[in-house]
Structures are given as structure tokens and as C-alpha cells.
Amino acid sequence: xxxxxxxxxxxxxxxxxxxxxxxxxxxxxxxxxxxxxxxxxxxxxxxxxxxxxxxxxxxxxxxxxxxxxxxxxxxxxxxxxxxxxxxxxxxxxxxxxxxxxxxxxxxxxxxxxxxxxxxxxxxxxxxxxxxxxxxxxxxxxxxxxxxxxxxxxxxxxxxxxxxxxxxxxxxxxxxxxxxxxxxxxxxxxxxxxxxxxxxxxxxxxxxxxxxxxxxxxxxxxxxxxxxxxxxxxxxxxxxxxxxxxxxxxxxxxxxxxxxxxxxxxxxxxxxxxxxxxxxxxxxxxxxxxxxxxxxxxxxxxxxxxxxxxxxxxxxxxxxxxxxxxxxxxxxxxxxxxxxxxxxxxxxxxxxxxxxxxxxxxxxxxxxxxxxxxxxxxxxxxxxxxxxxxxxxxxxxxxxxxxxxxxxxxxxxxxxxxxxxxxxxxxxxxxxxxxxxxxxxxxxxxxxxxxxxxxxxxxxxxx
DNA sequence: TGGATCTTGGG
DNA sequence: CCAAGATCC
Ligand SMILES: Cc1cc2nc3c(=O)[nH]c(=O)nc-3n(C[C@H](O)[C@H](O)[C@H](O)COP(=O)(O)OP(=O)(O)OC[C@H]3O[C@@H](n4cnc5c(N)ncnc54)[C@H](O)[C@@H]3O)c2cc1C
Numbered sequence: 001x002x003x004x005x006x007x008x009x010x011x012x013x014x015x016x017x018x019x020x021x022x023x024x025x026x027x028x029x030x031x032x033x034x035x036x037x038x039x040x041x042x043x044x045x046x047x048x049x050x051x052x053x054x055x056x057x058x059x060x061x062x063x064x065x066x067x068x069x070x071x072x073x074x075x076x077x078x079x080x081x082x083x084x085x086x087x088x089x090x091x092x093x094x095x096x097x098x099x100x101x102x103x104x105x106x107x108x109x110x111x112x113x114x115x116x117x118x119x120x121x122x123x124x125x126x127x128x129x130x131x132x133x134x135x136x137x138x139x140x141x142x143x144x145x146x147x148x149x150x151x152x153x154x155x156x157x158x159x160x161x162x163x164x165x166x167x168x169x170x171x172x173x174x175x176x177x178x179x180x181x182x183x184x185x186x187x188x189x190x191x192x193x194x195x196x197x198x199x200x201x202x203x204x205x206x207x208x209x210x211x212x213x214x215x216x217x218x219x220x221x222x223x224x225x226x227x228x229x230x231x232x233x234x235x236x237x238x239x240x241x242x243x244x245x246x247x248x249x250x251x252x253x254x255x256x257x258x259x260x261x262x263x264x265x266x267x268x269x270x271x272x273x274x275x276x277x278x279x280x281x282x283x284x285x286x287x288x289x290x291x292x293x294x295x296x297x298x299x300x301x302x303x304x305x306x307x308x309x310x311x312x313x314x315x316x317x318x319x320x321x322x323x324x325x326x327x328x329x330x331x332x333x334x335x336x337x338x339x340x341x342x343x344x345x346x347x348x349x350x351x352x353x354x355x356x357x358x359x360x361x362x363x364x365x366x367x368x369x370x371x372x373x374x375x376x377x378x379x380x381x382x383x384x385x386x387x388x389x390x391x392x393x394x395x396x397x398x399x400x401x402x403x404x405x406x407x408x409x410x411x412x413x414x415x416x417x418x419x420x421x422x423x424x425x426x427x428x429x430x431x432x433x434x435x436x437x438x439x440x441x442x443x444x445x446x447x448x449x450x451x452x453x454x455x456x457x458x459x460x461x462x
Numbered sequence: 463t464g465g466a467t468c469t470t471g472g473g
Numbered sequence: 474c475c476a477a478g479a480t481c482c
Contacts, residue, residue, distance in 0.1 A: 094471090216467085329463075380482040381464050388464090447465085451482060 007032045009168070012039070012085055012114075013105070016100040016127045016232035018193035019070075021162040023125035024098040029166035030082040035092050036067055036074050036170065039081040040182060044106075049352040051321025055191065059185060059231040060150045062192030064179045072170035074183040082113040084142075089120060092171060095440075096120050099128035100232070103264055104359045105271035128229075129261050130236045131157050131270035143265050145374040147258075153243070154258045159237050194431040196233035199225060200242065210249035217324035218397040223253065224322075228357035229260070236260065262362030266374070274363040276349060277372035282379075284457035287342040296339045299440050300331075301349055306439035308415060309389035310334045312402035321355035321367070326392050332369040338446040340453055343370035371454070379454040382447050389415040405435045 011028035013036060028034040038060055045053060064074035077084035089097055102108070115122040126132035137143060137155045144150035201410055203223045206213075213221025228234045230263040236257055267273050277283045289295070292340050299305050303315035304426045313327035323331065328350070335346040347366040351357040368371030371381070394401055396414040400407040406414050408428035413420035417430065418438055425432065432438050 298477090326463090378482090379464075384465060444466090447482095455482085 002262060008092055009034050009098045010037055010085070010089045010092060010094040012037050012081070012097055012099045013033070013063060013074075014038075014099060014232075015102060015230065017059045018196075018233050018235065019063075019066050019165050020193060020197075021127075021235035022100070022165075022232075023163055024100045025165055026163035027123060027166075028098045028170040029170065031095075031166070031168050033092070034166075034168040034170050035088070035094070035173075036063070036072070037085065037088050038063070038074055038076050039084045040076065040078045041081065041110075042078065045350065046265070048357070049321070049354075051353065051355040052187060053354045054225055054358050055321075056231060057186060058188035058191035058234060060179055060183075061188050061190035062195065062222045062233065065190040066194070067170065070170060074171045074179055074366065075171075075173035075177045076179045076403060077177070078182050081110060082117045084375070085114050086117045086119070089118065094120065096123055098123045098125060102127050102128065103133060103271070104270040106359075112451075122337065128232050129264050130154070130240050130257060131170075131261055133265045136265065143269055145412045147262060147375045149227070150262050151255060151258045154261060155254075159241060162235070162238055162241065191233070193233045195378075196225070196228035198241060199228065200225075200234060204243065206242060207253050208247050208249040211252045212430050213251075215326050215392055217327050218393055218401075222325065226361075229358045230358045230361075239388060260361060262438060263360045267360035273367065274351075274359055274374075275344060277370075278367055278374055279372055279376075281458055282370070282372035282454075286457070287453075288340045293339070293341055296440055297335075297341055297345060299437070300335050300339065300341075300346075304437050304440075305440055306384040306418070306437040307334065307338075307443075308399045308403055308406060308417065309385050309393065312399050315402050316404070317350070317353050319355060326388075328365065329369055329386045330383055330385060332366055334385055336370045337382045337450045338385070338441050338443060340446070340450050344369065379458075381448065381450060384443060384447075386416045386443070405430060418455075433449070 009031045011025050011034060015439060016024060048056065060074065067073050075088060077088065085097060097118060097120065099122065101111070111122065117283040131154060136150060136157055138149065142155070203225065213219055225239070226235060233365065240254050240257055243250050243253060246255050251369060257316060266343065270278060271386055300314060303311035303318070305311055310331050311325070313323050313331045317323045332346055335341050336343050343366045347363055351362045354362070364373060368376045371377050371379035389399070394411070398413050399414050409420060409424065409430065413424055417436060418426065418432060430436060
């Protein structure tokens with residue numbers, strides 16, 4: 001019989017690095033004794049670029065700090081969770097292990113292996129989404145392939161109650177099993193749930209301007225909470241509950257969190273989202289390959305395409321791990337629709353470099369830009385990098401910050417230096433081809449080429 | 463959550 | 474000449 005309450009539980013933290021409103025932690029601490037475990041997985045860490053790696057390690061220090069504030073601490077293992085989790089569970093005499101589930105192919109396979117290696121239950125909760133996959137369905141009981149109906153269902157679905165940690169006494173890590181033992185001099189300054197919660201507090205003062213300000217990279221018009229959400233320093237349902245929907249800015253912001261849930265649900269149903277177009281016919285597109293394409297891809301990564309808005313964005317990404325949403329769309333569109341390079345190559349680069357890099361969100365958004373996903377931008381919707389630049393950075397403030405070599409061009413010329421009069425280039429001390437590249441493609445031609453390639457793929461019979 | 467191009471109607 | 478609307482990609 002399973003009637004008796006487990007009295008010792010192990011909470012295995014993964015992408016839910018907080019104690020507040022954490023269903024797995026609440027379940028683990030509802031018994032008499034609990035312990036908090038993180039398993040640093042070298043295979044996962046090696047896929048992360050410098051910014052995400054740093055943020056992850058800092059978030060572990062933050063979780064450790066939260067636990068220490070309560071008199072315990074985080075227990076840390078390095079290696080394969082299928083070995084580490086059963087081992088720690090046995091050491092503390094646990095009767096169950098709790099965790100918050102994830103949706104990627106990699107993590108579900110890993111959790112399967114861990115469950116098989118354990119001689120006790122591995123209880124899965126949901127703590128990284130507002131509504132769990134399967135909770136927001138059409139009348140037919142399926143996941144909507146169109147965002148708007150998904151959103152109306154999503155917003156009408158009652159959120160489950162936020163949960164508090166229970167009263168279990170929390171076991172501190174034994175000697176040699178603390179975070180600093182695992183990390184040594186890689187130990188980072190803590191980035192904790194309290195930091196993220198105060199960032200959320202500060203955002204509350206600006207969220208009403210979200211609708212007006214969100215599209216302009218030169219101003220801080222968005223929350224910048226994505227990394228905290230990725231690592232689970234914040235609970236998305238707490239964020240939604242505390243922001244509310246009583247002004248247009250708030251509704252707009254909450255709507256973005258619905259996109260996040262939607263891509264999570266789509267990934268749960270289609271774990272191949274990062275490698276297979278969700279509309280299969282788009283995998284017939286013939287992408288540019290070979291040396292020329294490789295050189296273009298490289299220029300894109302390094303911010304040397306000759307299109308200032310793309311280059312500024314790509315340089316910011318490499319230098320900081322951050323890129324504004326508008327610029328993610330512009331830079332991604334440029335790779336796919338101006339360079340005709342497979343969206344999967346760009347997806348991998350973004351995911352590696354972004355601090356908030358997240359398989360479901362990144363792959364979902366790349367498929368959206370490439371037109372290969374459900375409810376995606378139609379393929380013929382091609383961003384013009386110069387118009388986007390003029391529209392969303394009219395005074396060139398963002399461009400000047402990341403492209404100092406263009407800083408002395410006037411507000412009109414800076415969006416397209418190759419169109420500037422020679423005199424203006426000279427007086428701005430700029431030599432195209434030397435201090436800043438000429439455009440590596442002609443946008444109008446590239447657009448035609450891409451429309452033809454897409455049309456070719458879609459028109460052809462299977 | 464486009465853009466290019468053409469049309470129309472007002473200056 | 475330009476803004477706004479329609480249409481196509
Ligand atoms: C090509 C491309 C790649 C992207 N890759 C990622 C990624 O790897 N990780 C990631 O978290 N977001 C990704 N996004 C979505 C979006 O750009 C970021 O979430 C957003 O810019 C983060 O800034 P913010 O926190 O200030 O967002 P806000 O505008 O303040 O939005 C609030 C929250 O809503 C969520 N959100 C906002 N926009 C989206 C969106 N389009 N799709 C899904 N969730 C969204 C994020 O969690 C965000 O923190 C990508 C978008 C594009 C176009």
C-alpha cells in the first residue's frame with residue numbers, strides 16, 4: 001500500500017532555481033526531512049556559451065544562498081544524474097525524489113533514465129510554466145496550432161494556487177558536497193530569487209508603458225526577466241499573478257508569457273522542434289551551403305554584414321549575451337531571408353550565446369521567423385533591415401552605441417552607410433570596406449532569391 | 463509582430 | 474508631391 005507518507009524527500013533542482021512558489025520544493029518540504037540537490041551536468045554545460053554558463057553558476061550560488069538563509073544549503077554533484085540522484089537519495093534515506101518537469105527531448109530522456117535508476121518514485125511537478133502542457137487545449141482536445149485561440153484559452157484557464165515551502169527540516173550538505181566544493185574558483189557571486197523578485201518589483205513601475213516602448217532597443221522598454229525565467233529564479237505564474245492584466249501594458253506583457261507557454265507546449269508535443277520544421281514541406285527549401293555561405297554565416301556571427309542594425313545586434317549578443325526581441329527578429333530574418341542560410345544554424349548560435357538561451361523558446365521563435373512553424377510569419381514577410389532600423393531606432397542611438405565607427409554619421413545615413421554621400425562618409429571619418437564593411441548582399445536581390453527558394457520548395461510535389 | 467508596388471485622392 | 478489603401482509576394 002502507498003498510504004504512508006514519505007518522511008524524507010530529495011528535491012532535485014534543474015531549471016527551477018528558487019524556493020518560492022516551487023511545486024517540487026513545496027512537495028519535498030511537506031514531509032519531515034528534505035534535502036536540495038543540483039547535479040551539474042557537464043554535457044549540458046558544454047552546450048552553453050560564456051554568458052549562460054556564468055548565469056547558471058551564479059544562479060546556483062543564489063539558490064545556495066536562499067537555502068543557507070534558512071540554515072541549510074545546496075548539495076551539489078557533478079556528473080550523470082542517473083548516478084548522482086539515486087546515490088544521494090540513498091544517502092539521505094529518501095522515500096521519494098521530486099522535480100519540476102522539462103519538455104526537451106534531452107531532459108525527458110534523462111529523467112526517464114533517472115526514474116529507472118531509482119528504487120523510489122520520481123515525482124514530476126510543473127514549475128517553469130504558467131499552465132502545464134496539456135492544460136490549455138482546443139474544444140477538440142488538441143494543442144492549438146494558432147496562437148490567438150491558444151491565448152484566449154490560456155488567459156481563461158484558472159491558474160493553480162501559488163505554493164509555499166513546507167515545514168520539513170532541511171538537511172545541510174555534508175562536507176565536500178557544497179557548491180564551492182564542486183565549483184572551486186568558478187564560484188560566482190550569487191544571483192538569487194530575491195534579486196529576480198526585486199527586478200520584478202522594479203518592472204511593475206514600468207510595465208504600463210510596455211505597449212508603447214517594447215519595440216525600441218535604445219530604451220529599456222521590456223522587463224529583461226527572460227534569463228530569470230529560463231533558470232527558474234522566478235515562477236511565471238507568480239509573475240502573471242503579480243502583474244495582472246488591468247492595463248494594456250500589463251496585458252501585452254502577460255501575452256508574451258503566453259507565447260512562452262505556447263512554445264513550451266509545442267516543444268512537449270514536438271521535441272524535434274530544434275531540428276525539424278513543424279511544417280514539413282519547408283524542409284524542402286534548398287539553403288545556401290558551401291564556402292560562400294560559411295563566409296556569410298561567419299560575417300553574420302561577427303556582426304560584419306554591412307547592415308548596421310544586424311551588426312550592432314550581433315555584436316551586442318557576442319559581447320553581452322543579450323539581444324532585444326525586435327533585433328532578434330531582424331537578425332534572424334536577415335540570416336534566413338537575406339542570406340538564405342538554414343534557420344537551424346542560427347538557432348544553434350543564438351542558443352549558445354544568449355544568456356536566456358532556451359531550446360523551446362529559441363527554436364520556436366526561429367521557426368516563427370523562418371515561416372516554418374505553426375502560426376509563423378508567412379514566408380513572404382521579409383524584413384527590410386534598413387526600414388526596420390529607421391523605424392525602431394530612428395535616432396540611431398542603439399546603432400551608435402554598438403558601432404562606434406559609424407557614430408559620426410547623421411541620423412539618416414547611419415542606417416545605410418553605403419547610400420551616404422562620399423562627402424558625408426569622409427567627414428564622418430569612415431571608409432567603407434575598411435573601417436566598416438559594404439553590405440554582403442543586396443537586400444532587394446536577396447529577397448527575390450529567397451521568395452523563389454521558398455516558392456520552389458512549397459510548389460514542388462512531395 | 464512586412465514590404466514593394468501600384469492606385470487614388472488631396473495638396 | 475505624399476499619405477493611405479489595395480494587392481501581391
Ligand atoms: C529569433 C528569436 C530567438 C529567441 N530566443 C529566445 C530564447 O532563447 N530564450 C527566450 O527566453 N526568449 C527568446 N526569444 C523571445 C524574446 O525575444 C525574449 O524572450 C525577450 O526578448 C526577452 O526579453 P524580456 O525579458 O525583456 O522580454 P519581455 O518583453 O519583457 O517579455 C516578458 C517575458 O515573456 C517571454 N517572451 C517575450 N517574448 C517572447 C517570445 N517571442 N517568445 C517566447 N517568450 C517570449 C520571455 O520569457 C520574457 O522574459 C527569441 C525571439 C526571437 C525572435
